Amino acid sequence: MNKHDFPQIHFYDQDFVDIYNKTWSWVSSYWINPESGEQDSEGLFIYPEDHKKIINQFDSIFSSFFLVYSNRNFDACKNIDYFYSMQEENGAIRCKYDINKKKAILDSSNPEGIGLPLFAWAEFNLYHKSANKRRIKEIMPFLQKYMTWLDTNFKQENGLYAVPTSVSTMENSPRKGAFYPVDFNACMAINANYMSALGDILNDKDLSFQYRRMYFSIKTRINSLMWDNDTNFYYDLDKNGERLSTKTIAAYWTMLAEIPNADKADCLVNHLNDPNSFGTEHPFPTLSADDPNFSEDGNGYCGSVLPAFNFMVIKGLEKYGHYEVARECAIRHLYFVLEGLMPNENKEPGDLWEAYLPNKEGKASMKGNRDFPKKRHLMTAGLSTIALMIENVIGLSISLPRKTVDWIIPNLEIMGIENLSLKRNLITILSNKSSRGWEIQMESEKLYYFTINIIDQKKKTLPIPSGKCSMLIDKL
Secondary structure, eight states, X not given: OOGGGSOEEEOSOHHHHHHHHHXXXXXXXXXXXTTTOSBOTTSEEOOTTOTTXXXXXXXXXXXXXXXXXXXXXXXXXXXXHHHHHTOOTTSOOOSEEETTTTEEOOXXXXXXXXXXXXXXXXXXXXXXXXXXXXXXXXXXXXXXXXXXXXXXXHBOTTSOBOOOGGGGSOTTOSOTTOSBOHHHHHHHHHHHHHHHHHHHHTTOHHHHHHHHHHHHHHHHHHHHHTEETTTTEEOOBOTTSOBOOOOBGGGGHHHHTTOSOHHHHHHHHHHHHOTTTTOOSSSOOSBOXXXXXXXXXXXXXXXXXXXXHHHHHHHHHHHTTOHHHHHHHHHHHHHHHHHTTSOOTXXXXXXXXXXXXXXXXXXXXXXXXXXXXXXXXXXXXXXXXXIIXXXXXXXXXXXXXXXXXXXXXXXXXXXXXXXXXXXXXXXXXXXEEETTEEEEEXXXXXXXXXEEEETTXXXXXXXXXXXXXXXXXXXX
16 A cells, blocks of 8 residues: 555654554554455454454554544544444443454453443544544444443442453553452543533434533542542542552543543643653553552553553643643653664564553563563554654644644644545645745645644634645744
């Protein structure tokens, strides 16, 4: 597949551009026909080295956040639709399926096969990248049945949800005794919040109100029961509703759910900047650096840095307007991802990895698990090399239904994007320095609204006509 079929990015560090292009060239070999096992662009997006042909809910939801930028070369909805097709009569959707056997994969650590409930978050993002309102109407019954199943089976008398900690995918995280996991409860709030937003898109006031009320109910309980004023952090609860003391990356789902107020959010950001907490050289470890179980080798979820969780934290920072911190951390993370492509000290070849070390270059490890981290695990690695690259390093935020492109950057640099498809409209936005000063050159087939936001300097929204045009920043 020609790389010019995909949006081209421009950035002053060519290594960032190269890994972005390389990721797209690798992605095509991950689309597998489940019947034949052969590569097929019409198939499902699964990890090719997994010979059992397992489709995973966590990976499928997260991968949609970068597949939306493929200029429709890949169907970002395909995997998610597979999970809807497997929904059971009671509303259950399981977290893993054997595609060949067409049945759920259940185990003793997660007998109900529960996954983090994030379908509505993904659908909201898909809507803003496709403007497909009809899809929202079609998938809403699946989402409603799914939320009812979770609410009926896992909600306890205190208003929180009790599920196994393995639901979070953080398999060896030291969360012993956790009965009410902070991440699952925050994800229930995220899903309820976006269910309400999808209800607004459908102009269904009853639906919107139902899930808005559910969202505020969960939010209130997380704030009152899971927040610790002494350490300024959110924690899992044990069976008696007592707070545990282990600080994990799971607490940052609350920022994506917009649960903390501004003061609590600032406290959580302070932890991200603290080298004794989550502010390691490579942001952000899955376990606080001051925890006795923290490992410099990562040891799975005892300190490894994973692209999916970094994406989650960075999107949470955006919710509270911490755009500069989000961008700085995205760039630092990407430099470590690039270093991981180099051979290590044992001369082993580098690659993209599922998990990285917290304080130096290289892939993480896990005691007793030789398969960790997975090599070239594009389902989550693409979040770093494509989604964070477009949204946080270059700084573009796009909404097709609103016909808006926001460009949020701390300062002007030579960078931009070329031939990004907005439905049937290819757009180009490039910044360059000329003899007349900083100039933004744009090309579009249709009118859209462009907001340039140079943080703490300038913010301006302008209608961009079809054809080619340019603007001088100094004249704004």
